[in-house]
Amino acid sequence: MSLHPGSSLSVLLGRRLPPSAGEARRAHRSAAAGAMAPQRRSAPRGPESGSGTAAAPDRGGRRHGSAKKSRGQPEPWWRWLKAACLLCSAALGGLLSWSCLSAEDGVTEVLAPHSENLQGKFIEIPCSEDYDSHKRFEGCTPRKCGRGVTDAVITREEAERIRRIAERGLSLGGSDGGASILDLHSGALSLGKHFVNLYRYFGDKVQDIFTEEDFALYRDVRRRIQQRIAQDFGISSSSMYLTKPTFFSRINNTEAKTTHDEYWHPHVDKVTYGSFDYTSLLYLSDYTEDFGGGRFVFMDAGSNKTVEPRAGRVSFFTSGSENLHRVEKVHWGTRYAITISFTCNPDHGIGDPVLM
Structure with missing residues (x-):
């Protein structure tokens, strides 16, 4: 479940850009007044800085400072100019790389770090108008909107047991791309580039997989999870109904093969699935330990917020446009989670899965 005037390079580098060729020659001429320029060991004593004009004659009437030497003297400036240009190029490359990462990430604040054990965090935000176009149910349809995160509802041990259910079910299939789905309610299972009905396709074998x-x-x-959502939003849990799709997801860094594999696009659950009023995710693996990337990003105006997955962590939120979100691409490892969605409309409710 899953958009937003740079400084000049001279400012970024904290120094002036190197002088132009003309400036280099003028500075070189003025150096004859006192600066010491590079010279050969065989050069005679006397003024050695040199200039664009011929040097004064010595006692023998000979002049020093040949044209060859004059041509060679600017070389240190050009070397310096070349080095500065290389430095500018490196800085520009770094800036572009940082910009690309920022464009993909867009994150400015971590709402829930994976390293913290959160008893509960809740942020109230204004509701969008999405709910106005749907039938309202008093005591359930969101009037108080927001998002919450807690590590105190499901234990890590329970999350590991739930993850093993997902692993066993997904072992029967799996997408050719990076995102695989298992829905125990409808039986939907990713298989190659398509979906099959788990219960029909595998028949009695399913009873050897699940208990x-x-x-x-x-x-x-x-x-x-339903009770915690009801508590934080101030509604009755009995007014909420499980709705579809509710499913396990397994995501890795395999290249997407179909649009179903492109899980990273920003979206609004209430727009994508009209029945959703409250969305929750239970994470079944750990960010930075089991996978990299794959953080959940709330896309707020001017300041995105991330939830870093942690086994047993529950993230929940109202499903309207006030909670536009996406999931970062997974760069390595495997990310497991289960999306559990709720509606206020009993006509859109579904029952818990049963072993057939």
Whole structure:
């Protein structure tokens, strides 16, 4: 579940750009008044800085400072100019690289670091108008909008057990691209470039993959997340209904093969899935330990906020445009999560999965 005048290079480098060729020659002439220029060991004593004109004659009437020497003297300036240009190029390359990363990331604040064990964090934000175009249900349809994160609802051990359910189910299939889906409610399972119905396609084999204990844990986790959402938004949990799609996701850095694999695009859940009123995600793996990239990004005006996944962490939010979001591309490893969505409309409700 898943857009936003640079300084000149001379300012970025903290120094003036190197002088032009004309400036270099003028500075070189003025150096004859006192600066000491590079010279050969065989050069005679006397004024040695040189200039663009011939040197004064010595006692024998001979003049020093040949044309060859005059041509050679500016060389240190050109070397300096070349070095400065290389420095500018390196700085420009670094700036462009930083810009590209910033354009992909756009992140300015970490809302929930993976290193912190959060009992609860909730931020209230103004509701969008998305809910006005849908039937309203008193006591459930969001009037208080926002987003929350907690590590206190599901334990790491429970998250690991839930993850093993996902791993076993996804072992039967998997996408050719980087994003695989398993929906225990509808039976939808990624298989190559398509989806199959897990229960029909594999039949009785499914009972060798899942147990009644797996589904009981699934129901209990769903119930506790539902209660926490209701508590933080000040509504009754009985007015909320599980809705579709609710699914496991497994994401790695394999190149996308179909549009279903392109999970990183910004979107609004209420627009994408009209039934959604409240969205939650339970993370089943750890950012920086199990995978890199893959952070969840709320795309706020002027200041994006990220949630860094952590096994057992629950992130939840109202599903309207007030919570435009995306997921960063996963760069390495494998990211597991389950999206659990809720509606206020009983007509869009679904039941918990049962082992067939």
